[in-house]
Amino acid sequence: MILDCAGKQLDLSRPKVMGILNVTPDSFSDGGDFISPVIAISHAEQMLLDGADIIDVGGESTRPGADAVSEQEELDRVIPVVEAITSRLSTIVSIDTSKPVVMREAAAAGAGLINDVLALQAPGAVMAAQELEVPICLMHMQGWPRTMQKDPVYGDVVSDISEFFEQRVANCLSAGILRERLILDPGFGFGKTLEHNLTLLAGLDGFRELGLPLLVGISRKSMIGTILNDAPADERLYGSVAAAVLALERGASILRVHDVKPTVDALKIVNAVRFGVNG
Numbered sequence: 161m162i163l164d165c166a167g168k169q170l171d172l173s174r175p176k177v178m179g180i181l182n183v184t185p186d187s188f189s190d191g192g193d194f195i196s197p198v199i200a201i202s203h204a205e206q207m208l209l210d211g212a213d214i215i216d217v218g219g220e221s222t223r224p225g226a227d228a229v230s231e232q233e234e235l236d237r238v239i240p241v242v243e244a245i246t247s248r249l250s251t252i253v254s255i256d257t258s259k260p261v262v263m264r265e266a267a268a269a270g271a272g273l274i275n276d277v278l279a280l281q282a283p284g285a286v287m288a289a290q291e292l293e294v295p296i297c298l299m300h301m302q303g304w305p306r307t308m309q310k311d312p313v314y315g316d317v318v319s320d321i322s323e324f325f326e327q328r329v330a331n332c333l334s335a336g337i338l339r340e341r342l343i344l345d346p347g348f349g350f351g352k353t354l355e356h357n358l359t360l361l362a363g364l365d366g367f368r369e370l371g372l373p374l375l376v377g378i379s380r381k382s383m384i385g386t387i388l389n390d391a392p393a394d395e396r397l398y399g400s401v402a403a404a405v406l407a408l409e410r411g412a413s414i415l416r417v418h419d420v421k422p423t424v425d426a427l428k429i430v431n432a433v434r435f436g437v438n439g
C-alpha cells in the first residue's frame with residue numbers, strides 16, 4: 161500500500177519509522193529542547209540520517225495532565241519548523257495537531273500527513289482534512305489529556321477501540337475522505353491503565369481486520385517506565401525498542417519514536433527475518 165503524502169510516496173509494504181520532533185516547551189521526554197527552528201532542523205536532520213521516514217512535528221503537548229495550547233501559540237511554534245524542514249530536507253513531514261487551522265497552515269507549509277490524537281473530532285477538523293487531501297492518522301483517546309488517566313474504563317479494550325475506529329472511519333468516509341487515506345492508532349497511554357496498554361499491545365493484530373495501516377506510539381511512555389521500576393524517560397530506550405518489535409510482529413506499519421537509530425536497527429532485524437538479508 162502506497163500513500164500519497166502531498167506528492168511524496170509513503171510505501172507501507174515495509175514498516176516505516178516516524179521520528180518525533182517536539183516543539184513544545186513542556187514535553188516530558190525532551191524537556192523543550194526543540195523550540196527554535198534552527199535546533200529543530202538539526203534534530204530532524206539527524207533523525208533522517210538515522211533512517212527516519214517521516215518527521216512528526218508537534219506543538220501541543222498531549223501528555224497526561226497537560227494544559228491546552230492556544231491556536232496562535234501552536235501556529236507560532238510549529239509553522240516555522242514545518243517550513244524550515246520542508247524547504248531544506250526531502251522528507252515527509254507529519255503535523256501532530258487537532259486544530260483545523262494548524263492542519264491547514266501546516267499543509268500549506270508542506271506537511272504531507274495529519275496526525276490527530278483527537279481523530280478529527282474537533283469542530284471543522286473532518287472538513288479541513290477532507291480539503292487537504294493528505295493521509296490522516298486517527299488516534300483513539302478516552303477522555304481528555306487533563307483527566308484521561310484518572311479512571312479509564314473499557315469493556316474489552318481492543319473491541320471498544322475497534323468500534324471507535326469504525327465510527328470515525330464511517331464519519332470520514334461520509335465527509336468524502338478516501339478510505340485509502342486513513343491510518344489508525346490505538347493511542348497507547350491515552351486514557352489507558354498499564355493493563356489496558358499491555359492488553360492492547362498483546363492484541364494489536366486484532367485491528368488488522370479493519371484493513372487499514374496501524375501506527376503505534378509507545379516510545380518512552382510511562383507504560384515502559386512503570387514496568388522498568390519507574391525508570392525516568394531517558395532510561396526507557398531498551399524497553400521502548402522491545403515494545404516496538406512486539407508491535408511490528410503484530411502488524412504495525414508505522415512506529416512513532418524518539419530514538420530513531422535504535423528503532424531502525426531493530427526494524428532491520430525484523431525485515432531480515434521476514435524478507436531475507438537481501439530482501
Ligand code: 7PJ
Pocket residue numbers: 180222223256275276277297299345347348375376377378379380381416
Ligand atoms: C502519540 C501521538 C501516539 C500518535 C503523542 C508522547 C505523547 N500521536 N502523539 N500516537 N503520542 N499518532 O509522544 O509520549 O501514541 S504525544
